[in-house]
Amino acid sequence: MASVPVERLDTPAHPSLGEALRYWFKLGWLAFGGPAGQIAMMHHELVERRRWISERRFLHALNYCMTLPGPEAQQLATYIGWLLHGARGGIVAGTLFVLPSVLVVIVFGWIYLRFGDLPAVAGALYGIKPAVTAIVLYAAYRIGAKTLKNAWLWAIAAAAFVAIFALGLPFPVIIVAAGVLGWLGGRYVPGRFELGGGHGAPSEAALIDDHHATPEHARFSRARLMRYVAIGLLAWAVPLGLLVLWQGWDGVYTKIAWFFTKAALVTFGGAYAVLPYVYQHGVEINGWLSAHQMIDGLALGETTPGPLIKIVTFVGLLGGWQQAGLGPDLLVLAGILGGLVATFYTYLPSFLFILIGGPLVESTRGELHFTAPLTGITAAVVGVIVNLAVFFAYHVFWPEGLDGRFEWFSAAIGVAAFIALWRYKVGIIPVIGACAAAGLAWVFALQPLMS
Structure with a gap:
């Protein structure tokens, strides 16, 4: 029983651009169910399973994308890809999501x-x-x-x-x-x-967590x-x-x-x-x-x-x-x-x-x-x-x-x-x-x- 929280507390390794590229491309082929389904898939994979981003940071990005004209799920993928790997990461994520x-x-x-x-x-x-x-x-x-x-x-x-x-x-x-x-x-x-919207509980030990310093880019x-x-x-x-x-x-x-x-x-x-x-x-x-x-x-x-x-x-x-x-x-x-x-x-x-x-x-x-x-x-x-x-x-x-x-x-x-x-x-x-x-x-x- 103790092994589960210990594993959760380990901060995941930063994914390479190639690893992220493979994920965004796979997501593009599986993105059925409209924006709600696509956002739910990203939440499950990026927040819960891979822990690349925390719950609060995920919702922070989503709230911004929801106020923009355009496809919010694609913009959310672009935003998270940008946080992880800068401009090229955002462009890769958004492009592979729709390709x-x-x-x-x-x-x-x-x-x-x-x-x-x-x-x-x-x-x-x-x-x-x-x-x-x-x-x-x-x-x-x-x-x-x-x-x-x-x-x-x-x-x-x-x-x-x-x-x-x-x-x-x-x-x-x-x-x-x-x-x-x-x-x-x-x-x-x-x-x-x-x-208004609300935040959920913060995710533990995410790569980009609630207190993570904003990357230089x-x-x-x-x-x-x-x-x-x-x-x-x-x-x-x-x-x-x-x-x-x-x-x-x-x-x-x-x-x-x-x-x-x-x-x-x-x-x-x-x-x-x-x-x-x-x-x-x-x-x-x-x-x-x-x-x-x-x-x-x-x-x-x-x-x-x-x-x-x-x-x-x-x-x-x-x-x-x-x-x-x-x-x-x-x-x-x-x-x-x-x-x-x-x-x-x-x-x-x-x-x-x-x-x-x-x-x-x-x-x-x-x-x-x-x-x-x-x-x-x-x-x-x-x-x-x-x-x-x-x-x-x-x-x-x-x-x-x-x-x-x-x-x-x-x-x-x-x-x-x-x-x-x-x-x-x-x-x-x-x-x-x-x-x-x-x-x-x-x-x-x-x-x-x-x-």
Whole structure:
């Protein structure tokens, strides 16, 4: 019995960059379950098993990442990799966390575009689409249950839904308005706009523990900050400038780069929150993909490892392919380039937020609370996610429009999927698998019998 605490008190050896590289790459292949599942996996492995970082330091980093736009799990991996091995450690961790998902999306996107009309693929998608609708609605429920604690926040959520559903206002406008309302609410009715987090018990004998001195590379330096800002601006501007010189401002890759730069800065609340914005530009404005292809892309995102925001790779892939960005004879390469451009400009800000903001956060070493503006934004996010669920339901259950047929079996799958998620807490992957099987049964067995 005594050997266990003695072992716990031994400080683990500092991992080499190669050892950390292998862990982050493995995590990228196993990162199912959305941000909550990915964060839980990192906590189990890094805090409890390997003890590379203590509980308090882990939560300190997580609280900062939760206030940023972008995929918080990927940013958390970047932050911890940065604490362990400096800038190169952060870049390696963040890149390897998303690299498997990018490869999977490109491969499956190619299969989808080449063989998506096969009966087996069509049948699986028939069942998966209503499951995606249920998943989006359940995401709104989960976020709303945690966020909408009073009538003020409910009102912001309802206003956001009306603004995007009935008025068609752009997503960034809604986000800015919600932030302003949150700021005003925090000033005049602060009790209604306070959301906080807490720390757990400190972990014993962690490599980076509660009293561990901040590494030199993580200390604030004005010169280092200016250097990273300059490098970040160059990393953003040079590829964009080359795209403009190559295709002009109206070129498909230039539009992809510019749009996903903007999208990356307004992804408060996770991937579901920014999907309406991606839909507006990807489907309605630029015509990179159809509404049904957008739903299929989200289904792909839900069933593959990595952050859900990887759907941007799918959108860029279809944009480059279907717009024939490299000419009609190079569609595959055109699609891959579009996916890589979208991915690069989506994730670049996440790395900069850590490398630039991390030293400032480490200098405080205190618990970070959600600010009142972010509380308002999170409330608005609930409204836009509900709008996304309505949009999906319309296209899935009435594929020919409201005057056309109603897909009652598809609706039944959607209702069953929501009940499984909400009432029985079934995981997303089993739900999608069961719904895909139901879709195959409908296409190959039930529908022929009824026709």
